[in-house]
Amino acid sequence: MKRIIAPLDYSRRWSLRWVIVATTVFLYAPILILIAFSFSESRRLVKIEGFTLKWYEKAMNNDQLALAFANSLTIALINTIVATALGALAAVLLWRFRFPGKPVYEGATALPIIVPEICMGVALYVFFARVGWPSDWIWPFNLSAIAAAHIAFSFPFVAMIVRARLANFNRELEESAKDLGASEWQVLHDVVIPFMKPGLIAGALLAFTLSLDDFVITFFTSGPNTVTFPIKIYSMVRFSVTPEVNAASTMLIVITLVLTALALWMQNRDKPGAEA
Amino acid sequence: MSDDAIVRIEGVTKTFAGNVTVVDRVDLRVGRGEFFALLGPSGCGKTTLLRMIAGFELPTDGRIVIDGEDMSTTPPNQRPINMVFQSYAVFPHMTVAKNVAYGLKVEGVAEAEIGPRVEEVLNLVKLKGYGARLPNQLSGGQRQRVALARALVKRPKVLLLDEPLSALDAKLREAMQLELVRLQHAVGITFIIVTHDQKEALSMADRIAVMESGKIRQLDTPERLYEYPSNRFVADFIGKMNLFEGKVVTREGARLLVDVTGLGRISVPHEDDIAVSIGVAVRPEKISLYRARPADSAITLQGIVTNLAYLGESLQIFLETESGNQLIISQTNVSRSGSGAPRKGENLWCSWQAADTLLLQD
Numbered sequence A: 001m002k003r004i005i006a007p008l009d010y011s012r013r014w015s016l017r018w019v020i021v022a023t024t025v026f027l028y029a030p031i032l033i034l035i036a037f038s039f040s041e042s043r044r045l046v047k048i049e050g051f052t053l054k055w056y057e058k059a060m061n062n063d064q065l066a067l068a069f070a071n072s073l074t075i076a077l078i079n080t081i082v083a084t085a086l087g088a089l090a091a092v093l094l095w096r097f098r099f100p101g102k103p104v105y106e107g108a109t110a111l112p113i114i115v116p117e118i119c120m121g122v123a124l125y126v127f128f129a130r131v132g133w134p135s136d137w138i139w140p141f142n143l144s145a146i147a148a149a150h151i152a153f154s155f156p157f158v159a160m161i162v163r164a165r166l167a168n169f170n171r172e173l174e175e176s177a178k179d180l181g182a183s184e185w186q187v188l189h190d191v192v193i194p195f196m197k198p199g200l201i202a203g204a205l206l207a208f209t210l211s212l213d214d215f216v217i218t219f220f221t222s223g224p225n226t227v228t229f230p231i232k233i234y235s236m237v238r239f240s241v242t243p244e245v246n247a248a249s250t251m252l253i254v255i256t257l258v259l260t261a262l263a264l265w266m267q268n269r270d271k272p273g274a275e276a
Numbered sequence B: 001m002s003d004d005a006i007v008r009i010e011g012v013t014k015t016f017a018g019n020v021t022v023v024d025r026v027d028l029r030v031g032r033g034e035f036f037a038l039l040g041p042s043g044c045g046k047t048t049l050l051r052m053i054a055g056f057e058l059p060t061d062g063r064i065v066i067d068g069e070d071m072s073t074t075p076p077n078q079r080p081i082n083m084v085f086q087s088y089a090v091f092p093h094m095t096v097a098k099n100v101a102y103g104l105k106v107e108g109v110a111e112a113e114i115g116p117r118v119e120e121v122l123n124l125v126k127l128k129g130y131g132a133r134l135p136n137q138l139s140g141g142q143r144q145r146v147a148l149a150r151a152l153v154k155r156p157k158v159l160l161l162d163e164p165l166s167a168l169d170a171k172l173r174e175a176m177q178l179e180l181v182r183l184q185h186a187v188g189i190t191f192i193i194v195t196h197d198q199k200e201a202l203s204m205a206d207r208i209a210v211m212e213s214g215k216i217r218q219l220d221t222p223e224r225l226y227e228y229p230s231n232r233f234v235a236d237f238i239g240k241m242n243l244f245e246g247k248v249v250t251r252e253g254a255r256l257l258v259d260v261t262g263l264g265r266i267s268v269p270h271e272d273d274i275a276v277s278i279g280v281a282v283r284p285e286k287i288s289l290y291r292a293r294p295a296d297s298a299i300t301l302q303g304i305v306t307n308l309a310y311l312g313e314s315l316q317i318f319l320e321t322e323s324g325n326q327l328i329i330s331q332t333n334v335s336r337s338g339s340g341a342p343r344k345g346e347n348l349w350c351s352w353q354a355a356d357t358l359l360l361q362d
Helices: A013-038 A054-061 A063-096 A102-114 A117-131 A141-167 A171-179 A184-212 A216-221 A229-239 A243-269 B046-054 B096-107 B111-124 B140-152 B170-187 B198-204 B222-227 B232-237
Strands: B005-016 B020-031 B035-039 B061-066 B081-084 B158-162 B190-195 B207-212 B215-220 B242-252 B255-260 B264-269 B277-282 B288-290 B299-310 B314-321 B326-332 B347-352 B358-360
Touching (some): A054 A063, A054 A243, A117 A141, A117 A216, A141 A184, A171 A184, A184 A243, A216 A229, B005 B046, B020 B046, B046 B061, B046 B158, B046 B190, B081 B140, B096 B111, B096 B140, B170 B190, B190 B198, B198 B222, B207 B222, B215 B222, B215 B232, B232 B277, B255 B277
Parallel strands (some): B035 B190, B158 B190
Antiparallel strands (some): B005 B061, B207 B215, B242 B277, B277 B358, B299 B347
16 A cells, blocks of 8 residues: 655655755855855965965954954944843833833834835934034944944844743733732842843844844945944955955854854753743 | 631722722631632632732722731732732742742841741642752642742731642642642641632632622532522532422421422421522432332432433433423442443432422522
8 A cells, every 4th residue: 555645744754855955055055155265275266276274364464354343343242232221121111011102102113123224224324414423433432323223223123022022921920929029120120031031132142143244224324434344345345255255254154153152052041941 | 806807808899990890899707727718600700809818909999908907908019918829920030949938038038047948838848859940840730839838938827829729630639639728737827719619619618708790609618508508609509409490388387388390399498588489409419219209208209311421439310300300310339330220211210308408599
C-alpha cells in the first residue's frame, strides 16, 4: 500500500530541506560573499585571491571612517537609552490608564512605524532647518539632531514591544503585591518592571540596531561634520566598492551579531521569570 | 459593643457603572477562627464581596468592619487581611523564599526575623527545602502552597481565598480540601473562601452563605443547608432535589396537610408558618425503591425506570410516574455484583418518609 503523505507532513523532509537551504542562501549569500571578499588580497572584486587582513588594517586606520563609526555608536547609545525609557513610559501609560483621546494618542505613537522613512526624513530635514537647530556644536553635541530624529522613529517600536509584553501581565500579581502591603511605587518597582524586563531588553536591542544602520532619516539630518557609519560607507561606495568597505561592513555585521547574541543570552537567562 | 465577629458586613451594596448592582444590601458576620464559605453560581456577587473585604473594590453603600474597626475605604495594603488569588499570583521572578518574604519586607520587618518566619511557614505548608526554587519549577499545587505561605506569613486576622482549588485536578483538589482545613486549625486564622463548588464548601466550611443575584439566600452550617434548605434556590443549588408543586390545605398541630400535584394529599411535619403555594421536595437518596408496593404508611409512588446513570459509588435511577413527574433516585452500590439493580423499563414502587419531605416557599 502506498503511504499517504500530507503536504505539511514532516516525512516530506526533502521539501523541508529544500526550503531551509533556499531561504538560508537567499538571506546570507550576499553577506557571505562580502565577508569573503573582505579577506581577499585582490583589489578588484572579481575573484577571491589569498588571505589578508590588510583591508581591516586600512579601514581601522581611516580616520574619517573611525569618526563616522564613533558617531554612529554614540548616536545609537543615546538613542537606545532615551527611546527605551520613552517607549516604556508610553507603553505603561497606554496599558495602565484610561484617558480622553487615548485612541488618538495610541495611533499617533504608532504612526512613525507606518509612515515611509523618506517622508519622515524630509519632514525632519525641513523641521530642523526651519527651527534653526544648531549643528556647529562641539562633539558629541553636534549629533543631537540625528539622535533626536532616531529617538523619534525608534521609540514607537520599543513601546509596541513593551506593550505586547504587558498585555500578558496578570493583574492579580499587582493586586497580590498590594495585598501584601506594597505601595504603588513598590508594586511598580518590585513586580511590574521585572515583568517588563524581557520586553525592555528586546526593545533596547531593536532601538540600538535601528539607529546603528539607519540610512534614510540620517541622510536628511546629518551635516558635513556629522557623518555616520552607513552614510560614510555609502559615500565611499560611490567612488568604488573597495575591499576596505567590505572590511568595514564585516566589522559592523560582527558587532551587530555579538550584541544580538548578548541580548538574547540575557533574555534567556531571565526566562525562568519570564512566564506569568 | 462586645462582639466576637472578626468581619462585620453591614448593608453592603456594590453598584458598577451602568447601574448593575452586583452585591445588594448584604449583612454578614464572620466569627473569629471560623472557616466561612461564600457559595454561589458565577455572577452571584461572591467574588465582588470578597474583593470588597480585601479592599480592591469599595462598597457603594454600607460598612465593612474588621476586628471592630470600620475599614470600608481603607486601601488593601493597610488592611490586616491577606488573600490567596485564583491564579495564585506567585511572583514569577522571585524564588519561593523571596515570594514568601515579600510581604514582610515591604512591611519593614527586621531582616533577622524574616528568615525564621519564612522557614516556619514553609514548613507549615509542607514546602520545606523549596525556598530556592523559582515558581516555574513548581507544580500547580506547590505554587498554591507558596501563595498560601506568602499570605499566612503576614499573620493576617483574616485569610481570603478566591476559588483556590479551581485550577487543580480532581484528586489534588480533594487532598487540598483536607489540607486547608488542617492548616486553618493549625493557625487559627479566620478563613473566608469563595467557591462555586458546593462539595468544596460543604466539606470544608463551618458555615456557608449561599448567594444569588447579589443577595445571601441562606446562611447556615453545611448539614442544615443540605437537609433544611430554606428556599427553592438553595435546595436546587446544593445537591440534587426532586421538586413537586403543592398547596397547603390545613394545619394539624405540628403537621401540615398538603395537596401535591401527582402525589395526592400528604401530611408533613412543619412547625413554621408557610405560604399557600409551596414547593414540595425530597432528596434522591431519601427515596427507597421496591418491586412490590411497600406496606408502611410512607409517601408512595409508582413509576417506570426511564434511564440509569452509573456513578461508581452510586446508581442514579430516573423514574417517570403515572402523572408524568420525573424523579431522580440515588442508590448506593453496596455490593459488587449489582444483581437486583433496577433495569430500564422496569415498573417500580418508590417511597420516602414524610419527615424527609421539605416544604419550600419562594
